[in-house]
Amino acid sequence: MRDEEGFRSFVEANGATLLHAARLLTGDHHRGEDLVQTALIKVYLKWGHIDAPLPYARRALVNAHIDQTRRKWWGERPTETLPEQAGEVADVSASDSRDQLRRMLGGLAAKERAVIVLRYYCDLSEQETAATLGMPVGTVKSTCSRALARLRVEVTSGAR
Amino acid sequence: MAPPSEFDLRAALREGEGEGLDADHLIIAGGERRARRRARLLSTAALIALVTGGAIGLSQLGGSGDSGGASSADSARRGAAAAGAAGAHRPDFGQATRSAAANGGAPAPQPGAPMQLDAVACPAAAPAYLLPGGGGLNSYGASGPMFARAVSGVVVCAYGPARDATSTPARHPARLALSGSPARRLVTSMESASTVASAQPCGRGSTNDFAIIGVGSSGQRLSLVTAGISNYGCAEMITNGTAVRYDWSPPPDLARRMLALAPSGPAGSLRPSPSSTR
Numbered sequence: 001m002r003d004e005e006g007f008r009s010f011v012e013a014n015g016a017t018l019l020h021a022a023r024l025l026t027g028d029h030h031r032g033e034d035l036v037q038t039a040l041i042k043v044y045l046k047w048g049h050i051d052a053p054l055p056y057a058r059r060a061l062v063n064a065h066i067d068q069t070r071r072k073w074w075g076e077r078p079t080e081t082l083p084e085q086a087g088e089v090a091d092v093s094a095s096d097s098r099d100q101l102r103r104m105l106g107g108l109a110a111k112e113r114a115v116i117v118l119r120y121y122c123d124l125s126e127q128e129t130a131a132t133l134g135m136p137v138g139t140v141k142s143t144c145s146r147a148l149a150r151l152r153v154e155v156t157s158g159a160r
Numbered sequence: 161m162a163p164p165s166e167f168d169l170r171a172a173l174r175e176g177e178g179e180g181l182d183a184d185h186l187i188i189a190g191g192e193r194r195a196r197r198r199a200r201l202l203s204t205a206a207l208i209a210l211v212t213g214g215a216i217g218l219s220q221l222g223g224s225g226d227s228g229g230a231s232s233a234d235s236a237r238r239g240a241a242a243a244g245a246a247g248a249h250r251p252d253f254g255q256a257t258r259s260a261a262a263n264g265g266a267p268a269p270q271p272g273a274p275m276q277l278d279a280v281a282c283p284a285a286a287p288a289y290l291l292p293g294g295g296g297l298n299s300y301g302a303s304g305p306m307f308a309r310a311v312s313g314v315v316v317c318a319y320g321p322a323r324d325a326t327s328t329p330a331r332h333p334a335r336l337a338l339s340g341s342p343a344r345r346l347v348t349s350m351e352s353a354s355t356v357a358s359a360q361p362c363g364r365g366s367t368n369d370f371a372i373i374g375v376g377s378s379g380q381r382l383s384l385v386t387a388g389i390s391n392y393g394c395a396e397m398i399t400n401g402t403a404v405r406y407d408w409s410p411p412p413d414l415a416r417r418m419l420a421l422a423p424s425g426p427a428g429s430l431r432p433s434p435s436s437t438r
Contacts, residue, residue: 008183015181024173034341037186044190098172101164105173120166121173154163 027106069110112147184377277337282317286369289401303355304403311374313339318421319369334421353405362394368422
């Protein structure tokens with residue numbers, strides 16, 4: 001008998017975070033819902049065989065998203081030149097700046113976006129991010145640097 | 161101005177989080193996927209058994225005389241029996257089809273639709289609510305939700321051209337079951353339609369009667385909403401008997417599927433839905 005109560009507890013504890021991560025990855029409210037549902041159904045079907053369900057769910061989420069971007073054009077493409085940053089316009093509120101950052105996130109390539117979401121929303125270390133994405137730590141670092149440069153975000157903290 | 165910091169990035173990413181997920185819906189969807197996977201495996205096994213039995217039979221037919229023929233027939237029978245036995249384990253949609261047809265529905269399980277939707281039958285005739293005063297802004301509950309609980313699936317019943325009381329009864333309804341994103345998009349468009357009648361309502365001309373039944377995550381039947389949708393994909397008014405919305409347009413892809421169930425009159429280009437996504 002599948003441990004449905006265990007799965008329910010897991011969804012209750014982590015569902016909101018995973019849903020928001022999915023929406024950040026896809027850049028769309030509804031596609032994010034579909035993506036997180038796809039990932040969590042996989043988690044449910046493997047429940048009882050997974051040692052660490054949250055990392056597994058993140059991997060399923062990111063892999064499903066990258067697969068989808070390979071197969072379909074969702075109406076967005078990564079751009080070489082991102083929109084002008086809000087910081088270059090005087091008197092922009094913090095809220096506008098955050099909105100601008102989220103819009104610019106949509107201009108990143110799928111893997112760049114995944115690295116940013118895992119590192120700065122899910123708060124994973126570089127090693128954890130590399131394990132989730134199935135790429136070397138060095139690639140995570142370079143992808144992250146490239147993405148931050150495109151977002152023109154100044155990172156002053158040391159690497160985690 | 162200074163460029164955004166890591167703190168700004170984290171704050172930007174966190175903004176908007178908070179909405180949770182329905183674990184029951186995920187469990188139901190997971191169960192459905194597992195059942196479909198098993199059905200596919202069984203049908204593949206049955207096909208292999210049938211092909212193997214047939215191949216053995218054919219090869220033995222090409223061998224010695226009567227004894228070969230008899231054993232080839234036995235092999236073919238065994239192969240067919242194995243196929244039949246495997247086929248018997250398929251989920252039986254026939255029962256739901258027969259029972260729902262008796263109620264005036266013609267359910268055709270849609271890919272991805274949870275099995276609970278199959279049990280939701282359409283009313284035999286197009287339902288009609290009598291709203292006090294015809295319904296409106298100041299009527300009790302008129303601006304309330306169409307569905308009091310979260311909807312996991314939707315059954316759309318199409319009755320064909322709208323008829324008045326003196327005309328012949330509507331035909332048996334055609335049926336469309338939606339779940340997941342299409343169901344959510346349809347419900348969202350209904351809930352977000354205007355609560356105020358406009359001076360120039362849409363939905364003029366020939367309309368088709370629909371009943372839209374919400375289904376909860378446990379398969380429980382929720383509200384039934386009536387809608388008369390024009391060939392242009394717009395309904396002047398929709399109601400669940402209490403709440404009312406005006407000038408409702410389903411998302412275009414869903415409007416096409418719904419109108420395809422009950423085509424009438426000349427096809428028109430669909431009115432763009434303000435909330436359409438994909």
